[in-house]
Amino acid sequence: MLYQILLGSIVDINPEKGTFSVLVEAYNRATVELVELLEEGEEIFNIEGPNGTPFPVGKYGTVLLVGQGWGAGANYPIAKELLSVQNEVYAILAGGSRENIYCEEEYKTLLGEEKVFVYTEDDDYGKEGGVAQAVEEFIRDVKRPDLVVFAGSPVGGEEVAQITRDKGVKNFSLVASTMLCTSGLCLTCRVKVGDKMVLNCIEGPYLDGNSVDWKMVTFRNGYYWDLEKEGAEYFANKILPKLKRKKQKT
Numbered sequence: 001m002l003y004q005i006l007l008g009s010i011v012d013i014n015p016e017k018g019t020f021s022v023l024v025e026a027y028n029r030a031t032v033e034l035v036e037l038l039e040e041g042e043e044i045f046n047i048e049g050p051n052g053t054p055f056p057v058g059k060y061g062t063v064l065l066v067g068q069g070w071g072a073g074a075n076y077p078i079a080k081e082l083l084s085v086q087n088e089v090y091a092i093l094a095g096g097s098r099e100n101i102y103c104e105e106e107y108k109t110l111l112g113e114e115k116v117f118v119y120t121e122d123d124d125y126g127k128e129g130g131v132a133q134a135v136e137e138f139i140r141d142v143k144r145p146d147l148v149v150f151a152g153s154p155v156g157g158e159e160v161a162q163i164t165r166d167k168g169v170k171n172f173s174l175v176a177s178t179m180l181c182t183s184g185l186c187l188t189c190r191v192k193v194g195d196k197m198v199l200n201c202i203e204g205p206y207l208d209g210n211s212v213d214w215k216m217v218t219f220r221n222g223y224y225w226d227l228e229k230e231g232a233e234y235f236a237n238k239i240l241p242k243l244k245r246k247k248q249k250t
């Protein structure tokens with residue numbers, strides 16, 4: 001089985017121990033299978049990645065990291081790197097509901113409680129609202145950042161980019177485009193940035209969010225969404241229980 005963790009991110013690495021942590025949000029067949037069936041002590045044969053171009057760590061000034069759902073995990077190692085070169089770093093963690101807020105304690109320990117803002121769309125936890133409202137309120141009530149770093153859904157990316165473009169704020173966004181080969185061969189991950197098409201698995205995943213054609217990313221990601229949803233439901237209801245039973249017997 002080839003797992004394609006589109007909605008997953010490396011949260012932390014420990015070079016001394018030779019380990020790393022990955023945050024996976026189970027949303028399709030592959031991620032549900034990974035989360036439901038893999039048990040402590042079991043092995044994954046091979047992990048491909050990380051691919052692409054490293055995040056451009058540098059001294060930007062005030063940086064606002066916006067992590068939508070699993071995106072909070074992707075931004076976390078970047079927070080550490082940006083802090084290490086004397087940026088002032090803030091974080092927004094946003095999700096549909098409390099269960100979609102990740103790494104809150106880690107961010108608070110790293111940045112300080114006062115620099116972490118939590119938003120949920122159902123008003124279940126933190127402030128009520130999505131990424132757009134969170135960024136607007138940050139600029140209004142805290143300060144205008146020199147850089148916004150976004151990780152999350154393409155819809156969220158588009159909302160944040162509308163604000164940063166309007167306010168003239170630099171924006172690096174993790175573009176969660178569909179990927180197949182992750183090596184520049186299949187062209188599945190093409191993303192339009194300005195007037196150029198780039199391969200996200202080579203040049204991404206953090207691209208100039210203000211120039212990304214977010215509508216195209218959303219359209220392409222949604223192309224097989226109905227089939228994917230159907231497959232995930234079939235797997236969860238019909239196949240997963242059998243696999244779990246089989247595993248218990250062995």
Ligand code: FES
Pocket residue numbers: 178179180181182183184185186187188189190199200201202
């Ligand atoms: S995923 Fe195949 S070219 Fe990028």
